[in-house]
Amino acid sequence: xxxxxxxxxxxxxxxxxxxxxxxxxxxxxxxxxxxxxxxxxxxxxxxxxxxxxxxxxxxxxxxxxxxxxxxxxxxxxxxxxxxxxxxxxxxxxxxxxxxxxxxxxxxxxxxxxxxxxxxxxxxxxxxxxxxxxxxxxxxxxxxxxxxxxxxxxx
Numbered sequence: 001x002x003x004x005x006x007x008x009x010x011x012x013x014x015x016x017x018x019x020x021x022x023x024x025x026x027x028x029x030x031x032x033x034x035x036x037x038x039x040x041x042x043x044x045x046x047x048x049x050x051x052x053x054x055x056x057x058x059x060x061x062x063x064x065x066x067x068x069x070x071x072x073x074x075x076x077x078x079x080x081x082x083x084x085x086x087x088x089x090x091x092x093x094x095x096x097x098x099x100x101x102x103x104x105x106x107x108x109x110x111x112x113x114x115x116x117x118x119x120x121x122x123x124x125x126x127x128x129x130x131x132x133x134x135x136x137x138x139x140x141x142x143x144x145x146x147x148x149x150x151x152x153x154x
Contacts, residue, residue: 014067014087016060016095018103021052024059027066028052031059035082042139051079058099060092068092072100076109097127104150111149118142 021028029048036042051073060068060083070081078100083092104112115138116124121131129146136143 012063014060014062014090014092014095016058016068016092016099018099019057019059021055021057024057024066025052027059027061028057028069031066031069031084032080032082034084036080036139039085040139040141042141046139055079056100056103058096058103060087060096062087062092068096070096070100072103072107072112076104076107076112078104078112078114081114093123094127097124101127101148101150110151111147113145113147115143116146118144121146 019028032047033044036047037044052071055071055073057071058069059066065084067087068081068083071079073079078097081093081096081100083096101112114124114129116129116131118135118141121144124146125131127148129148132145132147134144
């Protein structure tokens with residue numbers, strides 16, 4: 001559970017960092033469960049997969065509460081980006097993505113790919129992502145493939 005933010009002037013900064021999956025598994029899945037299973041009605045059995053222990057995870061925390069997460073799979077796919085309702089539209093998703101992109105860059109990935117929920121296309125476009133291919137359904141939700149080059153033009 002995340003407390004309600006009643007007044008913007010009491011808002012304290014969110015801290016985002018790369019975390020060890022085995023140590024922070026409960027926090028990661030708590031955020032994802034609330035967003036994907038409770039809000040978006042994704043079946044619990046599909047929310048957790050074999051990529052979780054293989055991926056690099058980012059966790060956003062606010063006043064001790066886990067409020068956002070995302071992961072980078074070994075093949076350069078970003079996924080499971082989620083932000084708890086009370087902290088949306090406050091830059092948490094952007095911070096999670098910036099951390100994931102930095103990790104991908106440090107690992108030498110030439111580009112990253114993600115399956116964006118269609119309602120989030122503009123969010124990813126602001127981060128420099130481009131759409132590719134047709135809309136498809138994943139876990140009952142319309143998605144589209146998006147990518148971003150991490151190679152600087154010379």
